[in-house]
Amino acid sequence: MTVDPHPWAAELDTLCAQVWARLVRGVGDRHAPARHPTLATVSPEGWPEARTVVLRAADPVAGSVDIHTDLRSAKVASLRANHRAALHVWDASAHLQTRLEVTVSILSGPEVAAIWARVPDASRQSYGTMPAPGQHIASALEYAKQPEAASFAVLRCTVQAMDVVHLGPHHRRARFDRGTHWAGQWLAP
């Protein structure tokens, strides 16, 4: 008899709970797949963009996740033009693809001072590069890291929907929406 390694994939409620458990694990465990989602946005010119980010918070009750970034980065400019984004995680060991549809609030300044105070010195190096991220430089290393609270932003991502695919002996796909209190709906994979 074969034991199903992923029994949580069989039912909508356990599948939804598993997605959140793995997001929470990504915040605490730097080796967990959800530690490094891919964030997709739409540029002001209408191009889709995708880049690796670090998951800094996950709140299953509020249905939100946080990402930290430089306030001057291209992703912030894109989110100012279109606050809709997608987060993607492929968890190979769970055979699980998680796709989040999110709306993003860009928090900075006094409202993130308490979060900034808890960012370790080493991580602060990521906020305040001079010149700003994406600017042309004449040679590869002509930039300086100048940690700067004014450059620190928190992207608070409110999850509106989740599209989840589990690849097993039989593939399963489900969609969960905030509007239906995450009740879930099976989809053809």
Add this chain to the structure above:
Amino acid sequence: MTVDPHPWAAELDTLCAQVWARLVRGVGDRHAPARHPTLATVSPEGWPEARTVVLRAADPVAGSVDIHTDLRSAKVASLRANHRAALHVWDASAHLQTRLEVTVSILSGPEVAAIWARVPDASRQSYGTMPAPGQHIASALEYAKQPEAASFAVLRCTVQAMDVVHLGPHHRRARFDRGTHWAGQWLAP
């Protein structure tokens, strides 16, 4: 004396060549990171979307890559509305993030018959699910796989630009554009 494990990251031309070498490796080696890029598109409603895909071809000379998909999938509908897409690969062992800006041609029918003829039977199961991918179903397994050449599409992605980040003792970031024949430009990371 420390040996630099990634000497190719120091110069624009070697960095560009390395990116293409790793894309080509992704086509042939199912364990290579570039085997499974994340494809980002914009939905007809303006939402960014991201999902894992399989890299099926990479042509450094033409500057193009291929992905196979079901012609009835949501990504095809999105690409019909906006043919601009992004491909993202995070290669952990190379400390390398590759982001491709691509324009996509959707090929199907007779023009992909020769490619379909070479798709193994096991892989053909992915094209022709009934009902179509993303349709609501009453329970998780109420779908059937009916391999169907008419549902097979090749997404031919013409690379317009590449944004590459190497994370080393010093981070490096560069942009390469088709319009400047991939000459490359260093950017602040």
